[in-house]
Amino acid sequence: MNILAIETSCDETSVSVVLDGVEVKSVVISSQIKIHTKFFGVVPELASRAHIENINPVIYQALNDAGIKFVNFSKKIDAVAFTVGPGLAGALLIGAIAAKSLAGIYSKPLIPVNHLEGHLYSSFIENKSVKPPFLGLIISGGHTELIVVKDFGKYKVLGGTRDDAAGEAFDKAAKMLGLSYPGGPVIDEKAENGNPSAIKFTRPYLKGSWDFSFSGIKTALLNYLKENPVENEKHLNDICASFRQAIAETLCFKSFEAVREFNLKQIILGGGVSANLLIRKMFLETGRKNKIKIFIPSLIYCTDNAAMIGCAAYLKQKKCGFKYSNTQLKPNPSLLLENW
Ligand SMILES: Nc1ncnc2c1ncn2[C@@H]1O[C@H](COP(=O)(O)OP(=O)(O)OP(=O)(O)O)[C@@H](O)[C@H]1O
Ligand SMILES: [Mg+2]
Known part of the structure; x- marks a missing residue:
């Protein structure tokens, strides 16, 4: 078809x-x-x-x-x-x-x-044999969603962002640092040459909830910059690497907690932030160690x-099939993930 x-x-x-x-x-x-x-x-x-x-x-x-x-x-x-x-x-x-x-x-x-x-489902294009159940992590400009996909179209949404989505946090951080939009790819590139342990930004694990909150890391960055304005390229790279590390560790920690809790064996990432080099590496390595299969789409x-x-x-x-009501065919800016 x-x-x-x-x-x-x-x-x-x-x-x-x-x-x-x-x-x-x-x-x-x-x-x-x-x-x-x-x-x-x-x-x-x-x-x-x-x-x-x-x-x-x-x-x-x-x-x-x-x-x-x-x-x-x-x-x-x-x-x-x-x-x-x-x-x-x-x-x-x-x-x-x-x-x-x-x-x-x-x-x-x-x-x-x-x-x-x-x-x-974007990973399915390159991995024809993947099948639910799996844990889905959508990290994009507007969303940070952790979802148990029991079957195609059968979802249990565990949590989402309480404030800034992961991509939004990267974009806003880039603005604070005087970098260009969209911020994710620029911070990612600079972070490759920086020290991820240079600055200890908070890791908002929100214990007891599957939600995410990245506005705290963003405020921590703002406060850090007030006290420590960017001095040179090396300092900028260190800030980017430390910021990226805090976001990647938070996403990875909660995702692997969720696969353990719900006894899943696969994690599928999707959305613009899954292009992040550290996030890709961290999920693949942690997956290997914990015998969890990780699927991440190609950058495109x-x-x-x-x-x-x-x-x-x-x-x-x-x-x-092809039977959809007028309501289902009507564009809906705030559409939620619904079971089929
Ligand atoms: N390498 C990267 N590292 C981190 N973030 C990245 C990277 N590449 C792109 N992004 C971020 O991905 C986001 C765009 O992703 P995407 O196109 O999926 O989002 P969107 O469609 O705007 O949001 P949504 O899918 O929630 O409606 C931007 O916030 C951008 O900064
Ligand atoms: Mg999108």
Whole structure:
């Protein structure tokens, strides 16, 4: 089954053609980072406008890269999937309108996909044999979620962020340090040359809860910088390495506590922050020591992309088919993870 998937939840306009959920025939990602960099965050109105400009060319490009001529859309594409939420209202709307137009014109079924399920199943693209149950850790710009995935579409959400998401903490820390947006990749790069033990930032383990809270580390950084302004490149690298270490240890500690508690044998990471070099290394090493299998997507599938939406859509239609109510097909900026 060839699914044309559309992702427009935030600041990436992405379209992908995915065969049977795992064979990515094409994935085109048009990033808006240049537009939002000067604001140190995504400006919703600018994001919507950019999606409007980008969506048609990105659809054409994705079809072209997959070797499908637009005139053959009806013959070659079996269903159209789109991110229905959570995300920015205006941005979601553009993807939904494009998907509904294509599905309407060519009489194709529509599959609404929760953006978080895209991140959760993005590892499946490169690991065809993975099966639930597993612990899912979504670490992105807007989320830090720990989820027991009992089966496809059967979730127990253990905890989430109480304040800043992991990616948001990296982005805000970068701003304090005078670095560029998005902050995660820049801090990651500088941290590679720094000493992670130089500054002892707090590890907010929140014992007795599966929630996360990263605003404390952020405030600790702010207070540290008031007393110790950045002196030189080495000092900056040490701050980045110490900050990254505190976030990575917190995520790793709680995830491995959860696999023990719920007797799971696999952890799957997803979301932009899973591109972090230390987080990848720490999870893989701790997994090896504890005999827990770790799956982390390649960098292209960590941040927002439509291939992960095509993958999640395929899994969903296998279980639920193509019958969705108008409510399920309506973009919902604050959509929660729901069982299928
Ligand atoms: N190497 C890295 N280390 C740490 N963070 C990173 C790295 N690369 C990207 N990020 C962070 O990932 C985030 C973007 O990820 P993603 O695109 O999944 O988030 P989003 O789609 O905006 O949020 P959500 O998925 O919650 O709606 C940014 O906050 C960015 O700083
Ligand atoms: Mg995302």
